[in-house]
Each structure stands twice: as structure tokens, then as C-alpha cells.
Amino acid sequence: MTTAARDAELLARVVEGDHAAFDDIMRHHEDRIFSVCLRIMGNRELALDATQEAFLTVFRKAGQFKGQAALGTWIYRIAVNTCYDQLRRQQRRKTTTLGEQVDPADRRAQDAMESAGLRRDIEQALATLSPEFRAAVVLSDIEGLALPEIAEILGVPIGTVKSRVFRARRLLAETLGNQNR
Amino acid sequence: MRDHELELIAALVEGRLEDETEARALIESSAEARREYESQLRVRQALTGLGAVSMTESERSALHRDVWTALRSHPESRPAGTPWYVSWLPAAAVVALVMGLVGVLAGGGDQQTATFSEIGAAIEDGASTAAATESTSGAAGEAAGGDDADGGMTPLDAPTTTMSASTEGHDLAADDAAYFSRQAERMRAGQTSETVEDTTAQDPGFDDCVAEAGLEDHVAVDTVPAPAGTDEEGPSQFIVAAPEGVAIADAPLSFVDPDTCQVVYADE
Numbered sequence: 001m002t003t004a005a006r007d008a009e010l011l012a013r014v015v016e017g018d019h020a021a022f023d024d025i026m027r028h029h030e031d032r033i034f035s036v037c038l039r040i041m042g043n044r045e046l047a048l049d050a051t052q053e054a055f056l057t058v059f060r061k062a063g064q065f066k067g068q069a070a071l072g073t074w075i076y077r078i079a080v081n082t083c084y085d086q087l088r089r090q091q092r093r094k095t096t097t098l099g100e101q102v103d104p105a106d107r108r109a110q111d112a113m114e115s116a117g118l119r120r121d122i123e124q125a126l127a128t129l130s131p132e133f134r135a136a137v138v139l140s141d142i143e144g145l146a147l148p149e150i151a152e153i154l155g156v157p158i159g160t161v162k163s164r165v166f167r168a169r170r171l172l173a174e175t176l177g178n179q180n181r
Numbered sequence: 182m183r184d185h186e187l188e189l190i191a192a193l194v195e196g197r198l199e200d201e202t203e204a205r206a207l208i209e210s211s212a213e214a215r216r217e218y219e220s221q222l223r224v225r226q227a228l229t230g231l232g233a234v235s236m237t238e239s240e241r242s243a244l245h246r247d248v249w250t251a252l253r254s255h256p257e258s259r260p261a262g263t264p265w266y267v268s269w270l271p272a273a274a275v276v277a278l279v280m281g282l283v284g285v286l287a288g289g290g291d292q293q294t295a296t297f298s299e300i301g302a303a304i305e306d307g308a309s310t311a312a313a314t315e316s317t318s319g320a321a322g323e324a325a326g327g328d329d330a331d332g333g334m335t336p337l338d339a340p341t342t343t344m345s346a347s348t349e350g351h352d353l354a355a356d357d358a359a360y361f362s363r364q365a366e367r368m369r370a371g372q373t374s375e376t377v378e379d380t381t382a383q384d385p386g387f388d389d390c391v392a393e394a395g396l397e398d399h400v401a402v403d404t405v406p407a408p409a410g411t412d413e414e415g416p417s418q419f420i421v422a423a424p425e426g427v428a429i430a431d432a433p434l435s436f437v438d439p440d441t442c443q444v445v446y447a448d449e
Contacts, residue, residue, distance in 0.1 A: 023245075030244060035233040048240055052247050057417055059252060060406060085417060088440050089386075122227045140195070141228035166191045166221070173220040176227075 007071035014062040022062075026055050029072060032143070033079045039138040040083040042127045050086050054079040069152050076145075077153045080135050087131050125175040129168055136164035137172070186214060194221045360408040361419075361446035365434040368403065368421065391422040393442040396435055400425050405436070416440045 013021035033054055038047035057078050065074055126134055132154075139150045140161070151158045182190075186207055193204040208215045236244065387401035399422040406418050416439050423432040433448035 019249075026245070026248065030241070031235045032233065034236050034240070034244075038234050039231070044240070048236070048244060052244055052251070053417055055244075055248050056251055056406070059248075060409070082417060085440065089416075119231060122224075122231060137228065141225050142231050143233070144229075162188070162191060166187065169194075169221045169224040172224045172228075176224070 004067060004070065008067050011062045011065050011071070014059065022059055025058070025071070025075075029075050030055070032072070033075060036076065036079055036135075036138060036143060037083055039126065039142055040080065040131065040134055041086065042123065046086065046090070050079065050083045053086070054082040057082060070149075073149055073152050076139070076149075077155070080139075080153055083135070084131050121176055122172070125172045128175050129171055133164050133168040133171065136161055137168035140165045141169075182211075182213060182217065186211075187217070190214060190218050190221060193218065194225055357408045358446055361405075361436045362448075364405045364421070364436070365448050368434060369430050369432070387420045387437075387439065390420060390439055390442040391435075391437055394422070394435075394437045394444050396422050396437070396444065398425050399423060399435065401437075402429065402434075404439075419445065 010021045010025055014025065030051065034047055034051045037050040037054070038044060041047045041050055054075070058075055061078070065071070069077075126138070129137070135154060136150065139145045139153060140147070145153070147158050147161050150161045154161065156164075189198075189204040189207055192198045193201060193208075198204055208218045387404070391399050391401050401420045402423045403421040404418045405421060407416055418439065420437040420439050422435045422437055423429055435444050435448070436446040437443065438445050
């Protein structure tokens, strides 16, 4: 069975009320969605909230998925929009986004964090970008997605994705240059 | 540098070029192009080095627990295969018909001579009209459900409600008002003995938003999912606000857009 056929069958089962099918979808995509949300939100707690909200939307809108895009692309799109939504809400409340915080119990994540000196700098620099630029460069350079898929996720033309990624890298280079001075 | 040159540099950095000759020549011949290439490459490598992040086991457990809790506590969050309002159309049509007949009868004159049997016949007509409407709307709703998750809603006749015309990025239609009205009824019916102090808003920031919406002495008591068909750019949920200290069963409820902190629907 092809991936598309498997996705369509899973979603059909979700629409029919099969919770196990939804659980399968969630387990298959949750790490990637959390990763994207973390890079966009800049904070594990907020990323977890956004991931949760995104999967609730996936469940609610399962019947509207037509299979024109891959299921993963559709879920990414919902997740990115959820992050935009939460960032707008956060901005309204004027709370400051903190740098990435790691669960102290998660030794693996802690080690990874400490292994690169540049990591914190680049994460802080990412936080200075607008959500649109941040999403584009995260999907391209961290998640490694192809331009057409990013365009589909963000709902913009490929040219716009190219421009956002390029300009985002320029802004990051400037910010990192200033940090290192 | 020209757009074409910038495009070449970006493509080289991303490894998208089958033939790199032109791009390599450009960065060899121009110091500006070389600086741009090196800068872009450095940032891309740093970003690539961040890599994907996995959830911790405690985060994974929390995600699953919270998602299933939310789905169980909001049964209306079921997958929207068929637009939610379709199942309400027959009842809505009958209610509208009955109210119209009552209005005619109360209006005096010759129309007061209508008998119960005439009303009954009219109700039967209304039911068959509603059934026909259901069939048509079902097909339209199915056709409108796109994979962009925008969904599609067929406007109902405007009900008598108070609501703001729109919120940022989310135009409220008459059917949204019907949805919020139904949510309010559900909350009142389900929490007959609770007062507002007994409930806790899901997010402390919601109370600020409620205050910003101009609802004095109100608190956020719950959230409801956005109506089916809400644009993805719009909020995914709405805050339910009620006057503090009043039993929810008796409280007029207001629904607030958490993005704009504006009241989108308020009970009379």
C-alpha cells in the first residue's frame, strides 16, 4: 500500500471515530511537529502547547483532508498556522519568549544543548526573526524540506519561500555577527 | 548584485544546482558574491547542525494525555466529515416556521382564524422543506471541504443574536452565531450547580483578554473550539467568559476571540 493510500485510509478511520487510527497518526508525526513548533516558538512548553493544539485541529478537520497534499505536509501546515496563532496571542499578552528551556530530567537533550557553543546563539538569533521568516528557514535549513513542500505548507509561492529563506539567513548572519562582536 | 546572482548563490548554498559552473565563476569573480555565499553557507550549516528535536518521555505522555482529555471533554470536536449544522437544519426550519406562524397569528385580523390543523400542515411542509435543504447542503459542504482545512459553510438564515461583524482574520457568519449560541446552551445545561468561581480558565492570560474585551467583572471560564469551517488563519478556539459570581446556569455567556480580544458573540 502506498503512503498516500495508507494516509487516506487512516484519516477515513479517524472520521469514522477510530481513535486508534488517530493515535497512529499522532505517534507517527508528533516528534517532527514538536521539533518544528519548538524552533518556531523557541520554548519547549509553548511548543508542546502548539503541538497539542495542532493535533486537535488535525482530528477536528480530518474529514476535510482531500489527499491533494501528503498527510505530513497537511499536518505541518496546520502546525505552522497554530504556531503563528499562538505567537500572535503571546505578543498580545506581551510576554517575552524565553530561550529554549530543557527539562532537567532530559539528560540527552541537555547534552545536545551543551555540545555546541553556536547553538544558543543561533537559537537566540532565530527568535529575532519574524514568524514568517523563521518558519521558512526552519523548514528549509533545519527540517530539510524541499521548496515545493515548504511553499505548500506556508501557502505561498515557491519564489516567496526562496526569498524568505535567503533574507532570513542574511538577517541571522547579521544578528550572529553582532552577537560575536 | 542582481536577482539572478542572488538566486544562483542561494541555489549553490542549498545544493540545488545540477551544474555549478556559473555559480562558482560568480563567487570567484566577485568579492561581494563570495561574501554573500560564505555568509549564507555559514548560517545554513549552523541551522542544519541544530537538527531535529525529540520530545522527552514526560512531554510525550503529557501530549497524549492532554489531547485525549481535550477530545473527551469537547465531544463537538469530532472530525468534521459533514458540516455540523446539517443535522440542525430540519429542526431550525421547523422552529422558524412555527415562530413565523405564531407571529402571523399574533398579528390579528383574518390570519387569526388559522386552525391548529392548518399549523400542523404547515409544520409538515416545513419538515419536508428542511429535508430537501439538508440534502442540498450536505452535497455543498462535502464539495467545500478542502485539504487546506478551510472547510466550507453554507450560511443559514440570520438568527437573532448579538455579535460583532468580524474579527481579525476571521469573518463571523450567521452560522457561527448559531454555533456559539448552542455552545452557551450546552454549558448552561451541563453546569447547572456551578458558579463562575468554581471553574478555572485554561490559561491565566485569558482573563486579561476578557478584560481587554471590555467585559467588566467577567472571568474566562472555558474555551470552545472554533466553529467548523473557520479559516486556519483564524483562532482555533474561543474564550468563554461569564460574570464573576453568577451561577453558570443563569449566566449570560460571551465568546471572545483570543487573538484580537474582541467579543464575537454575546448572549442576550
